[in-house]
Amino acid sequence: MNNDTTRIRKQLGALLVRLLRENEYSALDRIxxxxxxxxxLQSRCCIYKDRAMLRYRLMALLxxxxxxxxxxxxxxxxxxxxxxxxxxSTHPVLTVSDVACSSCSGGIHRVSNxxxxxxxxxxxxxxxxxxxAIENGRARIGSEKCINCGKCTDLCPYxxxxxxxxxxEDKCPVKAISKNGAGQAVIDYDxxxxxxxxxxxxxxxxxxxxxxxVDVLRTVQSKSESVALIAxxxxxxxxxxxxxxxxxxxxxxxxxxxxVSEGAETTIDTEAREFIxxxxxxxxxxxxxxxxxxxxxxxxxxxxxxxxxxxxxxPLYYSGKIAKERxxxxxxxxxxPCVAKKxxxxxxxxxxxxxxxxxxxxxxxxxxxxxxxxxxxxxxxxQTTYHARGFAASGGVSRxxxxxxxxxSDIPLYPLHINGLDKKGLQQLRVAGKGKCTQNLxxxxxxxxxxxxxxxxxxNPRISERKLxxxxxxxxPEGTAT
Amino acid sequence: xxxxxxxxxxLGTTCYILGSSDLISVExxxxxxxxxxxxxxxxPCLGCCKDSTLSAPFIKINEEIxxxxxxxxxIHLLREARRADNE
Numbered sequence: 001m002n003n004d005t006t007r008i009r010k011q012l013g014a015l016l017v018r019l020l021r022e023n024e025y026s027a028l029d030r031i032x033x034x035x036x037x038x039x040x041l042q043s044r045c046c047i048y049k050d051r052a053m054l055r056y057r058l059m060a061l062l063x064x065x066x067x068x069x070x071x072x073x074x075x076x077x078x079x080x081x082x083x084x085x086x087x088x089s090t091h092p093v094l095t096v097s098d099v100a101c102s103s104c105s106g107g108i109h110r111v112s113n114x115x116x117x118x119x120x121x122x123x124x125x126x127x128x129x130x131x132x133a134i135e136n137g138r139a140r141i142g143s144e145k146c147i148n149c150g151k152c153t154d155l156c157p158y159x160x161x162x163x164x165x166x167x168x169e170d171k172c173p174v175k176a177i178s179k180n181g182a183g184q185a186v187i188d189y190d191x192x193x194x195x196x197x198x199x200x201x202x203x204x205x206x207x208x209x210x211x212x213x214v215d216v217l218r219t220v221q222s223k224s225e226s227v228a229l230i231a232x233x234x235x236x237x238x239x240x241x242x243x244x245x246x247x248x249x250x251x252x253x254x255x256x257x258x259x260v261s262e263g264a265e266t267t268i269d270t271e272a273r274e275f276i277x278x279x280x281x282x283x284x285x286x287x288x289x290x291x292x293x294x295x296x297x298x299x300x301x302x303x304x305x306x307x308x309x310x311x312x313x314x315p316l317y318y319s320g321k322i323a324k325e326r327x328x329x330x331x332x333x334x335x336x337p338c339v340a341k342k343x344x345x346x347x348x349x350x351x352x353x354x355x356x357x358x359x360x361x362x363x364x365x366x367x368x369x370x371x372x373x374x375x376x377x378x379x380x381x382x383q384t385t386y387h388a389r390g391f392a393a394s395g396g397v398s399r400x401x402x403x404x405x406x407x408x409s410d411i412p413l414y415p416l417h418i419n420g421l422d423k424k425g426l427q428q429l430r431v432a433g434k435g436k437c438t439q440n441l442x443x444x445x446x447x448x449x450x451x452x453x454x455x456x457x458x459x460n461p462r463i464s465e466r467k468l469x470x471x472x473x474x475x476x477p478e479g480t481a482t
Numbered sequence: 483x484x485x486x487x488x489x490x491x492x493l494g495t496t497c498y499i500l501g502s503s504d505l506i507s508v509e510x511x512x513x514x515x516x517x518x519x520x521x522x523x524x525x526p527c528l529g530c531c532k533d534s535t536l537s538a539p540f541i542k543i544n545e546e547i548x549x550x551x552x553x554x555x556x557i558h559l560l561r562e563a564r565r566a567d568n569e
Binding site for chain 1: 496
């Protein structure tokens, strides 16, 4: 997704990587001034706030938790030094900058001056909670009574009533982000499912991931071994071929490069066998298990679906395990489109670090690597199949499991796709949890459209979807590697 | 007969990451009037990002290079190029 907040994040990441590579720590504190010089157009109220924001963005890129960090004397160079010395990522994976949060005063219905104070007054007469009164010839909504049902907006013949959302709250499916007394957004990490919607929906870019960029940079620069595990949604995220992408990863210092779709083969087989075992005991609704935002949502919010959740692990987990067996000494870095994978990796210890494509893009830019100029290198993992690569798009997981089930049994599989874990998707999941669905396999993708639409992508999904189809066709012929 | 216009979109790593991945399909969004006699091509790195990445992605219309390209900016620039041709 491209807008100014994602652009700034990528550019700052690239600058950060370049300066850290050159050991120019002290130059970090000049970035906000260099990017917002005097006599330049600012994007906020003044250049000073712009600069302060850039500083906080850099802190998030350095992996600092902005809300708990209150040493205002510390320079970015200090933070970079401490980031360089830390040995692991920590919870939580997100951070909110209270300075950036514009304390949007929305989440309410408002009557605009288009209101004619008509005689019919459909708004007042149909409000279920009597929240609307007419004052000075115009409708007024009593915000303490209003339940935001939206009836009045539909009924007003002049379209004078509109809903003003708070973008982060509006997009969060589990009400984990809300405003504190001072009006600033705060995330309740006990409720958060790390889907990443708030990070991309905030027009001020106030919600950010705590990046592992520095940790990965230190890893690839060190003499020790490292392995990059890259998700099938990599197609289209960078220019050039997958082989050139593998070459670029080696060029920045990864010792090995593996495709996570190899781990997906294990997920497919294990999930298919689990499905068959369950169906043999009578009809059972089984939910797939690889989307981490959805498994988190089930555990935190949809207790009734817990018995349906498959015990099979995600492709990331199996890939991490395979990598550990092959390269016991290597530091493992997963690269994908996902914010929730950062939380999953911390939970399962399946890999040491997680980067999004955006963050990997910052690394490539910071290294000045021209991917299309490199010669293809092959992946160190085994050649993967059509179905394993298909995990990146919605419908792919259930298609893969169905295919495997049909190879080893004659149990019929009826998939239900919950494509996008918004409020409606959560409701569907709740219903399925109560056993009220006719299907027997539930595939859930937190991001509508699947991983290719994830928060950390670079490429327009319309293009990457086409490229994924091509890449699936190029896979090794029929049969799973497990 | 109108002069043909060439639109060259830089697909170097930096430009691609900072937005040109989204510009490759710009042709689909162009009004028909502009699409006529227009050749859209992707280009290897145009070499504009060497000093600073701040203005990426870059595009080239005929022989002129432009930075911070967006779909809307491209449509606007092509319209201008068309108008210049007609005069």
